[in-house]
Amino acid sequence: MAKYVLYRLGDAIPTLFLVLTLVFIAMRILPGDPALAALGPMADPVQLALFRERMGLNEPLPLQYIYFLWDAIRLDFGRSFISDVPVADLIARNLPHTIYLTIVSVLMGLCLGIPFGVFAATRRNRPPDNALRIYSLIGYSIPDFYLAAILLIVFSLQLGWFPINGAGTGFWDGLHHILLPAMTLAMLKSAFMGRLTRTSVLEVLGRDYVRTARAKGAREGRVIYRHGLRNAMLPLSTGIGISILATLSGSVAVELVFNRPGIGRLLIDAISERDYPVIQAGVMMFAFFVILVNLVMDVVYVFVDPRIRMKS
Amino acid sequence: MTEPLLDIRNLCVDFGPASKPLRVAHNISFTVGAGETVGLVGESGSGKSMTALSVLRLVPEAARLSGEILYGGRDLLALPKRDMPEVRGKEIGMVFQEPMSSLNPVMTIGAQIEEAILLHERMPAAERRKRVIDLLRLVGMPDPEARVNAYPGQFSGGMRQRVMAAIAMACNPRLLIADEPTTALDVTIQAQVLAMMLDIRDRLNSAILLITHDLGVVAEVCERIVVMYAGHVVEDADVHTLFSRPRHPYTQGLLQSVPTLTDTRKRLYQIPGSVPPAGTITQGCPFRARCPKRLDRCAVEMPPMVTQGPSHRAACWATAMEAVA
Amino acid sequence: MTDLRMEETSPEDLAQREVLAAEPGRFDTVRRALFERPSTCIALAVVILFVIVAIFAPLIAPYDPLRQSILQINKLPSWEHWLGTDQFGRDVLSRMIHGSRNSLIFGLLSPVFAACIGTILGVSAGYFGGWIDRVISRVVDMLMAFPELLLAILVAAALGGSFWNIVVVLTAAFTPGFARVSRASTLAIKQEPYVEAAIAAGVRTPVIIFRHIVPNIMAPIVVLMALWSASSIRIEATLSFLGIGTQPPNPSWGNIIRDGLNAMFTTQWPIVAGGLAITIVVLSISIIGDSIRDVLDPETSQ
Numbered sequence: 001m002a003k004y005v006l007y008r009l010g011d012a013i014p015t016l017f018l019v020l021t022l023v024f025i026a027m028r029i030l031p032g033d034p035a036l037a038a039l040g041p042m043a044d045p046v047q048l049a050l051f052r053e054r055m056g057l058n059e060p061l062p063l064q065y066i067y068f069l070w071d072a073i074r075l076d077f078g079r080s081f082i083s084d085v086p087v088a089d090l091i092a093r094n095l096p097h098t099i100y101l102t103i104v105s106v107l108m109g110l111c112l113g114i115p116f117g118v119f120a121a122t123r124r125n126r127p128p129d130n131a132l133r134i135y136s137l138i139g140y141s142i143p144d145f146y147l148a149a150i151l152l153i154v155f156s157l158q159l160g161w162f163p164i165n166g167a168g169t170g171f172w173d174g175l176h177h178i179l180l181p182a183m184t185l186a187m188l189k190s191a192f193m194g195r196l197t198r199t200s201v202l203e204v205l206g207r208d209y210v211r212t213a214r215a216k217g218a219r220e221g222r223v224i225y226r227h228g229l230r231n232a233m234l235p236l237s238t239g240i241g242i243s244i245l246a247t248l249s250g251s252v253a254v255e256l257v258f259n260r261p262g263i264g265r266l267l268i269d270a271i272s273e274r275d276y277p278v279i280q281a282g283v284m285m286f287a288f289f290v291i292l293v294n295l296v297m298d299v300v301y302v303f304v305d306p307r308i309r310m311k312s
Numbered sequence: 313m314t315e316p317l318l319d320i321r322n323l324c325v326d327f328g329p330a331s332k333p334l335r336v337a338h339n340i341s342f343t344v345g346a347g348e349t350v351g352l353v354g355e356s357g358s359g360k361s362m363t364a365l366s367v368l369r370l371v372p373e374a375a376r377l378s379g380e381i382l383y384g385g386r387d388l389l390a391l392p393k394r395d396m397p398e399v400r401g402k403e404i405g406m407v408f409q410e411p412m413s414s415l416n417p418v419m420t421i422g423a424q425i426e427e428a429i430l431l432h433e434r435m436p437a438a439e440r441r442k443r444v445i446d447l448l449r450l451v452g453m454p455d456p457e458a459r460v461n462a463y464p465g466q467f468s469g470g471m472r473q474r475v476m477a478a479i480a481m482a483c484n485p486r487l488l489i490a491d492e493p494t495t496a497l498d499v500t501i502q503a504q505v506l507a508m509m510l511d512i513r514d515r516l517n518s519a520i521l522l523i524t525h526d527l528g529v530v531a532e533v534c535e536r537i538v539v540m541y542a543g544h545v546v547e548d549a550d551v552h553t554l555f556s557r558p559r560h561p562y563t564q565g566l567l568q569s570v571p572t573l574t575d576t577r578k579r580l581y582q583i584p585g586s587v588p589p590a591g592t593i594t595q596g597c598p599f600r601a602r603c604p605k606r607l608d609r610c611a612v613e614m615p616p617m618v619t620q621g622p623s624h625r626a627a628c629w630a631t632a633m634e635a636v637a
Numbered sequence: 638m639t640d641l642r643m644e645e646t647s648p649e650d651l652a653q654r655e656v657l658a659a660e661p662g663r664f665d666t667v668r669r670a671l672f673e674r675p676s677t678c679i680a681l682a683v684v685i686l687f688v689i690v691a692i693f694a695p696l697i698a699p700y701d702p703l704r705q706s707i708l709q710i711n712k713l714p715s716w717e718h719w720l721g722t723d724q725f726g727r728d729v730l731s732r733m734i735h736g737s738r739n740s741l742i743f744g745l746l747s748p749v750f751a752a753c754i755g756t757i758l759g760v761s762a763g764y765f766g767g768w769i770d771r772v773i774s775r776v777v778d779m780l781m782a783f784p785e786l787l788l789a790i791l792v793a794a795a796l797g798g799s800f801w802n803i804v805v806v807l808t809a810a811f812t813p814g815f816a817r818v819s820r821a822s823t824l825a826i827k828q829e830p831y832v833e834a835a836i837a838a839g840v841r842t843p844v845i846i847f848r849h850i851v852p853n854i855m856a857p858i859v860v861l862m863a864l865w866s867a868s869s870i871r872i873e874a875t876l877s878f879l880g881i882g883t884q885p886p887n888p889s890w891g892n893i894i895r896d897g898l899n900a901m902f903t904t905q906w907p908i909v910a911g912g913l914a915i916t917i918v919v920l921s922i923s924i925i926g927d928s929i930r931d932v933l934d935p936e937t938s939q
Contacts, residue, residue, distance in 0.1 A: 015779055026795035037797055141920035143871050143891075145878045146912030149898060153905050208413040214370055215408075216428040216479060217401035219394075226427075227416055234418075242784070249787035253875055257898065268879050271794050283791045287783075294782045306418055306463045 005299050012295045017069075019287045024068050027280055029061070038276040054078075055276065077281035082273050087281045090266060095285070097167055098262040100174075101254070102247050105182040109189030109243060114229075114236070116190065117197025122224060124202065132194050139191020145253035148184040152257060155180055165259030181258045185250045189243045196239040200232035207231070233304050241297035248289055315385060316343035317487055317519050318367065323379035325362050325371060325543075334591040336362050339379070340545055341617070342538045344487065349513065349520045351530035351551075353566075354540035357587050361409075363540070364491050364523045368400050369393075383487070402432040405480030405518075409492040411472035415464035421448075421475045422460035428482035447478040450515070452508050470501035474508060484516055491523045506533055527570050531555060536623070539563050542587055542598035545617065549624040559626035561603050597629070605630035677928040680921035687918055691737040700728035702735040702888045711903040721906045723896050729907045732888035733914060739877075739889040740918065744870040747807035748862045754808065755815020756858060760850060762816070763823025764842075773816065780813040789872050793881040803882055807872060811865050818861060822854035856933045863926035867919045874915045890915050 031037035035051045043051075052058050056067055071077065077087035120132035156164045168177035204210065205228050213227045252264030259265075267282030269275075323340040326333035337359040344350045354360045365371045367381055369388065381388040388399065400406075408414040416424055425444045429435070435443075448456035451474040464472055473493060480488055490509065494502035510533060513520055524530060530537055530551070537554045539547040539562065547560040558564045568581035585602040597603070600610040609629050617625045618632045671677055690697060700718075706726035714721045720729035762773040780788065789810040796802045826832060832849050876882030877891025885892055890911045897907030 018776070018779055023791075023795070026792060031796060137920060137923060138916070141867070141871070141923055142916045143874050143878075143912065143919075145875060145891075146894060146908070146915060149894060149901075149908045149912065153901065153908065157901065157905075208408060208410050209416040211370055212408060212414045212424075212476070212479065213416070213427075214397075215368060215400050215406040216482075217397040217399070217431045218427070219397050222431075231416065231418055245782075245787065246784045249784045249790060252787075252790055253878060256879065267790075267794060268881075271797075272880055279794050283794055286787060286791060290783050290787070304418075307465050 004302055008295060008298050012291055015291055016288070019291060020069060020072055020284070021065075023280070023283055023287060024065055027283070028057075028064060028068070034276075038274055038279075040274065051276070054081075072284060077284075078277040080270075080278050081275045082278075087277050090278060091263065091281060091285060094261050094263050094266045097260060098248070098251055098255070098264060101178060101181060101185070101251050101260070101262065102244065104178055105185035105247050105251075106189065106240070106244050108182055108186035109193055109247070110240065112186060113190035113193030114197050116194040118201055118224060118229060120194065121198045121201035121205065121228075122220075129198070132198060136191040136195040139188050142188070143253075144184060144188055144250040145257055147187065148181065148254045148257040151180050151184055167260050177258075177260070181254045181260060184254050185247050188250065189247055192246070193236075193239060193243060197232065197236060200235045201228050204228045204231045234301075237297060237300055237304050241293055244293050245290055248286065248293075317346040317348075317384065318344040318521070319380075319382040320363070320367070321380040321382065323363065323366060323377065323381060325359070325366060326376045326378070327374055330376075333376070336375075336543050336590045337366070338543045338614075340540075342545060342548055344519050344521050346486065347513075347517050347519055348536065349510075349522065349534045351534035351537045352521060352523045352540065353525065353527060353530055353537055355525055355587050357542075357590070358540040359543040359590075360523050360540050361491055364406075364489050364521065367489060367521075368404060368406060369396050370400075370406075397431070401428050401480075401485070402483045403485055404487045404489060405483070405485035407473070407476045407480045407488065407490040407493045409495055411469045411476055411496060414476055415472055417464055420461050420463055421467070425475065425478050425482055428479045432483045443482075444478075447482060448475075450481070450512060451475070451478045452504075452511075453478070468501075469497050470505060473497065473501075473505050477505075477508065477512065481512055481516065481518075485518060487519045487521065488513070489521045489523070492525070493522075494529065495524070495526070502529070509533075527566060539566070542593065543590060544598060544614070544627065546599065546628070547626040548617070549620075549626075553621065553624050557621075557624075559620045559624070559631045560628045561605050561630065562599050563626075565602075597627075603630075607633075671925070671928065674928060676924055680924040683917060683921040684925065687737055687914075688741060690734055691741045694734045694738055698728075698731035698734040700731040702727060702732040703886050704728075711900045713904050714906055720910045721904050723893070723907055724900045729893065729910060732893055733890070733910055736888040736890045736893055736911075737914070739883050739887070740870045740873060740915070743803060743807060743873040744866040744918075744922070746804055747869045748811060748865045750804065750808040751811035751865070752815050752858055752862050755812040756819045756851070756854070758812070759816040759819030759821075760823050760846060760854070763820040764827060764846060764850065770820075774820070777813045777816045777820075781817060785810040785814075785868060786872050786875060789876060790879065790881070793876050793879075797881070799884065803873060803876060806876070807869050810872065811869065814865070815858065815861060818857050819854050822857055823850055826850050826853050860926065860930045860933055863929050864923065867922035867926060870922070871915065871919050 028034050034055070035048045035057060036043070039047055039051060056064055059067070075088055077091070079086055080090060083090075116132055116135075120129040123129055152164065156162045162180045163177050166177060168174045201224070205224070209231075210223060210227050213223050218226070251262060252268060254260070255262040255265040256268055263282060263285055266278060267286075270278035270282060320343070321341050323337060324335060325337035326335050328334040340359075340363050342350070342352075352360045352363065362371060362375070366375075366377055367383075367388065369377070371377065377389055379389065383399070383403065388396070391399070415421065419427075422441075422444050425447055426440055429440050429443055444460060445456045448460060453459055453471065453474055459467075464475070467475065476493075480490075488509075493509070494505050497505060506529060509520065509522075512518070520533075522530070522534060534551055536550045537548070538545055539554075539560065541562050547554065547558065547563045549559075554563065555567065558567055562583070565581065565583040569583065583602055588598060588601070595614075596612055597606075597610040597614055600606045603610065605628070607629050613629075615627045615629045615632060617627045620626050620631065671681055704727060706722070709718070709722045709726035711724055712718055712722040712726075718728050718730065720733065723729055723732070758773050758777070762770040762777075783791075789806045792806045792809050793802070796806065826849070832845065835845050835849060873882055874889070874891035874894075877889040878895045880892070880895065882891055883889035885896075893911040894908050897905070897911065901908065
């Protein structure tokens, strides 16, 4: 058990290096001249020279790569070109908002999606099931920033129930500010989770051991929740991982629409201001999150499925 | 004669639209007495599993049941759906064909047996735990105290079938339905599992309805045999009568196709043709295309079950004529 | 009388007839995919309509999508401007019509590029195995861990937005999926007796790959292309909305909404119209993609 977790951790380290290498390739090698790509074709030669000096672009590439890795490991991302604040501080300031938004919307999404999926699975091809089919199709098609804008227009602008932007201060005000952005992401995730739950539960309910449970005299509710959903948790836990990551990527647009602080907002603002160190750090943060979530899901999987536990 | 424990009368199982039903079981009627072991025999596709599932109303949702299934004088088919869980597991236990997939892979076997008790009887947790161990011992599980916390994935097929039996017997049901309990097992394990079931029957005095396609198993275990063909009961007799004087041509063919140890030179008899798919025969006797004794009448009308002797009935026009003649 | 005929039909005959019925021609498959369900027919009509609009955009659009007018800033819909104007006084309907070109061209281009590159990688990994497989699989597994949208945002952040960069971004986001699917299919087909026989007979590798393997893995690839052209349109819109996709002043449904957000307090029509267009097109393409999947490989359909 502990061995398996350690093995997974060990497995994540080369992945981390691979991701860092890809970030390096994407930002330093692919653009040809990173200075020109970062500052744009209009930049004057003095600025370009200054940029190359600050980012160490005059060193040979292998040396740049080693510096790049070393800085990443120490979480030293340099200073912002615009505000001259250490990038690490900027991230520390914005990260909690993104994490809060992700957690709240994933929880809301699961609370909406899983019961809906179970409800539809037990009423196959009847109105609830068709409703879920349509809900999930629309949820898949509607872009998150559009849904965010519509909710903002309807509930904040027209009805005035929620504040228009910002993150608020204090717990209750913060909750008031986060509900609408979280709802945006939660609706999209619940469409996905609802569909996945329906499929998994239907698959499990057709299994022989579910018939055994009925033959024991278990009532339908117990059959569905104790035997059906419990076994459907295996595919669902993968789905939850995907949901968390999708919420993370969706948070970029949602933070922009609701004008909330966060890592996505930081990255997008940095792109428009050509703040190279912040872009680089933002990209690395997201990549790091992806690896972390996958790692955690791998470990969770072991807890859910005794079969994997026994093998290790 | 006392009232039988299970009395199935004119059971029909239909699939598909009501206007054009696909009937997989036609007017099934037979009984199982208290403490009796009855074998329900037929090829795959004969409707025997569907009949067995009908007793607990565990047939697929699309199936429609009609007729009567009297258990202790109560018609199970007339019972409201929400009352069925009271019968399942408590009055009637069931063992399924596939031991590899019939147990929940993410629950320990102890928890699965315990659930069967929990659903029907109130008792302190410690006592329940002890009962689980006793049940495992009853079905011949070695070292039950240690194995109780193991998952199904850690057991062989034979051991899992013992766990299934423990689940089915958890509340001392008066009737145990076993649907091909040994089919998926190795021959040596088959014998062990059968011996275990008989042992349980003798200790708890339950009746058993054993569904199988294996005449050898039936001969060894059962007191009475019901033969099914293409959704019909074609013969019903006690085991000695059936093996010595089979009256239906299908039963006769089945018996001839069982290999014997004494005569190995003879080529095994094979009934010509194969079982017609459900719904293809709408009139007359379904066996007539393969029957050596068929009469003109067989194509027109399904023969009724005719009494052939004490506790012996068969559905065949040819034998009915012989009986009269 | 009918009964008599039935009696003469042996089960073998019945089975034979079923096998014959279950082998439809290629044309029949396409017909069944697209015309059997009414919802698919409507979706197809919608997509065709948008394609026509995109092709004939300059003829259909009432105004020049780039022409600004200080007198016409943030107008509500009227007879002159059906969807109103934006903060530069540009006609929103004309921008929508021209914007459809961007969306559809990305929806078409990037899945095709991604399918080509991904299939080459996947088939090489599956066919040759060894270290080629290990390297490709490792990178693909890692990239698959990223949601496509996030991958697109990250690559766009690194490269910056221009037409070809967006194509590169979207292609990069979808390539891993194609590589994984084609690798798995290649592995399965390589086990088939006719491929093993061809290898044993000394048929040259390129011939085996193009004769036997590629044609047989086309079904899942086509399904993925259909499903991902929907994603591709949605992701391009998101990138443009974030300001790292199609760059202003060129119109795209995504940046129409971005501009609309700035004028949100006066007119909400650009947001509503832009978003509806994206949603309807993505929805229609998804419905078509689902139908194709259901017909081509029923096993993977949910």
